[in-house]
Amino acid sequence: MVEIFGIPSGALFGQLLIGLINGSFYALLSLGLAVIFGMLNIINFAHGAQYMLGAVMAFLLLQWTGIGYWWALIVAPLIVGAIGIVIERAFLQWLYKLDHLYGLLLTFGLALIVEGISRNFLGSAGLPYALPDSLRGGQNLGFMFLPNYRAWVIVASLTVCFATWFVIERTRLGAYLRAATENPTLVRAFGINVPVMITLTYGFGVALAAFAGVMAAPIYNVSPQMGSELIIVVFAVVVIGGMGSILGAIITGFSLGVVEGLTKVFFPEASNTVIFVIMAIVLLVRPAGLFGRRT
Amino acid sequence: MENVQPAAVVASRSPSALRQNSELIAFALMAVGLAVAPFFTYPLFLMQAMCLALFACAFNLLIGYVGLLSFGHALYFGWASYVSAYAAKSWGLTPELAIIAGTLTAAVLGLVAGSLAIRRQGIYFAMITLALAQMMYFVALRAKFTGGEDGIQAVPRGFLFGLIDLRNEAAMYVVVLAIFLGGFFLIYRIIHSPFGEVLKAIRENEPRAISLGYKTDRYKLIAFVLSATLAGVAGSTKAIVLQIASLTDVNWPMSGEVVLMSLVGGLGTIFGPVVGSFVILVMQYKLAAVGEWVLVIQGIIFVSCVLLFRRGIVGEITAWISGRLKS
Numbered sequence: 001m002v003e004i005f006g007i008p009s010g011a012l013f014g015q016l017l018i019g020l021i022n023g024s025f026y027a028l029l030s031l032g033l034a035v036i037f038g039m040l041n042i043i044n045f046a047h048g049a050q051y052m053l054g055a056v057m058a059f060l061l062l063q064w065t066g067i068g069y070w071w072a073l074i075v076a077p078l079i080v081g082a083i084g085i086v087i088e089r090a091f092l093q094w095l096y097k098l099d100h101l102y103g104l105l106l107t108f109g110l111a112l113i114v115e116g117i118s119r120n121f122l123g124s125a126g127l128p129y130a131l132p133d134s135l136r137g138g139q140n141l142g143f144m145f146l147p148n149y150r151a152w153v154i155v156a157s158l159t160v161c162f163a164t165w166f167v168i169e170r171t172r173l174g175a176y177l178r179a180a181t182e183n184p185t186l187v188r189a190f191g192i193n194v195p196v197m198i199t200l201t202y203g204f205g206v207a208l209a210a211f212a213g214v215m216a217a218p219i220y221n222v223s224p225q226m227g228s229e230l231i232i233v234v235f236a237v238v239v240i241g242g243m244g245s246i247l248g249a250i251i252t253g254f255s256l257g258v259v260e261g262l263t264k265v266f267f268p269e270a271s272n273t274v275i276f277v278i279m280a281i282v283l284l285v286r287p288a289g290l291f292g293r294r295t
Numbered sequence: 296m297e298n299v300q301p302a303a304v305v306a307s308r309s310p311s312a313l314r315q316n317s318e319l320i321a322f323a324l325m326a327v328g329l330a331v332a333p334f335f336t337y338p339l340f341l342m343q344a345m346c347l348a349l350f351a352c353a354f355n356l357l358i359g360y361v362g363l364l365s366f367g368h369a370l371y372f373g374w375a376s377y378v379s380a381y382a383a384k385s386w387g388l389t390p391e392l393a394i395i396a397g398t399l400t401a402a403v404l405g406l407v408a409g410s411l412a413i414r415r416q417g418i419y420f421a422m423i424t425l426a427l428a429q430m431m432y433f434v435a436l437r438a439k440f441t442g443g444e445d446g447i448q449a450v451p452r453g454f455l456f457g458l459i460d461l462r463n464e465a466a467m468y469v470v471v472l473a474i475f476l477g478g479f480f481l482i483y484r485i486i487h488s489p490f491g492e493v494l495k496a497i498r499e500n501e502p503r504a505i506s507l508g509y510k511t512d513r514y515k516l517i518a519f520v521l522s523a524t525l526a527g528v529a530g531s532t533k534a535i536v537l538q539i540a541s542l543t544d545v546n547w548p549m550s551g552e553v554v555l556m557s558l559v560g561g562l563g564t565i566f567g568p569v570v571g572s573f574v575i576l577v578m579q580y581k582l583a584a585v586g587e588w589v590l591v592i593q594g595i596i597f598v599s600c601v602l603l604f605r606r607g608i609v610g611e612i613t614a615w616i617s618g619r620l621k622s
Binding site: 037043091094095098100101102104105106108109110111112113114115116117119120228229232233235236238239269272273276277279280283284287288 | 358364366411412414415417418419421422423425426427429430433434436437547551554558586587588589590591592593594595596597598600601602605
């Protein structure tokens with residue numbers, strides 16, 4: 001066995017891989033938070049609950065209708081995204097003129113409702129979700145064993161992240177979005193339906209969270225509290241990266257996942273806290289965040 | 296605090312004097328009510344409620360009067376509770392010293408977390424306080440002295456000043472009542488002091504307060520430390536009263552609960568958090584049988600408060616009374 005810094009290379013690369021997986025969830029979720037915050041000026045505390053809902057949907061689709069992983073990957077985000085649109089129309093649209101804090105409080109309430117209902121019906125224990133057959137097994141890369149599913153998660157989330165970046169930064173639709181973020185009144189004066197864009201943006205951000213949830217289902221068990229702890233870490237990721245930049249959110253998400261994975265190898269006691277420590281350091285050195293604009 | 300006295304704060308006397316009078320009358324009524332309440336209901340419930348009420352008042356000092364939403368106040372409450380419990384049990388300190396030890400811990404934690412969090416505004420402030428609290432939750436989970444999942448149990452109530460046996464429920468009640476009323480009155484004095492006026496100015500318009508020459512960061516930090524310290528008093532006292540310190544007190548749902556209590560009672564009202572914490576605690580006792588649905592009900596209360604009753608119970612009542620007085 002080859003050793004690096006006294007650590008067997010298999011263990012090192014294994015944790016690095018887990019780090020990349022966690023990082024891809026951080027990236028997907030913080031990306032969604034940033035997109036939603038840009039348009040709605042609301043920090044979506046329910047993001048973790050919606051991620052959990054994605055995983056639960058995948059589980060229920062399989063249980064009730066026999067719809068497998070691949071279709072769930074499309075159907076679950078659509079369902080949860082539709083729920084998001086209903087939430088935006090029913091609740092969030094009344095808050096845009098108020099202090100940002102009310103949006104946080106309301107979505108926190110929504111997160112409690114979703115988590116409470118899921119706990120009632122699913123119990124607190126995790127439910128297993130089987131790997132899709134086509135992604136079983138793995139590759140021996142010589143220096144480590146790479147399970148196919150984990151490779152797929154990393155590739156898929158990278159693809160989705162960069163597709164989102166491309167749409168927002170490089171297409172006409174994205175240009176409208178960015179313009180509406182800067183000055184909604186002016187964009188409306190040009191005849192663009194900004195309220196519909198806001199609704200759809202929220203639906204899209206929520207669908208991203210649900211997509212991450214479906215991908216997470218086979219790795220972690222499907223459990224009602226899987227979202228609430230993750231969302232707090234993602235908040236720290238967002239504070240570190242700043243919400244001004246899409247690319248910044250992606251890079252910050254992946255690299256913090258890797259740092260967390262490495263911490264698990266070298267200093268396991270700190271693996272739960274390392275992201276928060278990094279957040280404290282960033283606040284001291286660069287208060288606006290790594291990719292943030294000074295406000 | 297001598298260096299933060301503002302040069303000149305002009306307070307209009309007459310309308311606020313009327314308001315302060317009615318607040319003092321309400322305070323006296325509350326004190327009398329709480330003094331006779333144990334003859335009608337369980338003293339232990341009342342003591343727990345007073346600890347939570349002081350906690351909510353401390354939280355409300357930040358959100359209601361400086362406009363800072365701390366989503367991690369369980370950090371100060373929970374850690375103070377741990378230190379106080381540990382001091383009373385393992386070091387054998389008398390209860391008043393244990394409470395002081397817990398309170399000092401909360402003050403130090405508040406100083407550290409506060410100086411980090413005030414570096415960002417608005418929504419980021421809430422996220423930072425939540426993240427720092429979660430970090431210290433993990434520390435509490437791992438640390439030896441907290442007892443991990445078990446917490447610190449069977450904390451002795453001990454003898455106040457080495458003399459008064461607090462196992463006597465009446466003596467304990469008087470102590471908790473004194474701590475609660477003292478803490479509440481301190482917050483009341485802070486809000487109506489020149490320092491408090493500056494805090495409100497920061498809440499209304501921070502750039503303007505800066506342009507008037509106030510070092511707003513320093514004011515915000517002092518307010519944060521005061522709030523954390525008072526949350527610490529509440530947490531330490533709770534550990535002595537209920538004789539337990541556990542992970543529940545330091546985890547994020549506790550931070551959410553204190554927000555809920557203040558929101559239900561009325562953010563930025565002096566008595567709101569007290570009313571809110573009694574309401575929420577009664578609700579939790581009544582609904583203990585329905586299990587996880589409590590979470591759903593709390594969520595529904597959150598949503599309906601934000602959408603329909605942003606002023607909270609006390610805020611709505613005050614608005615109704617002042618509407619009546621005008622007509």
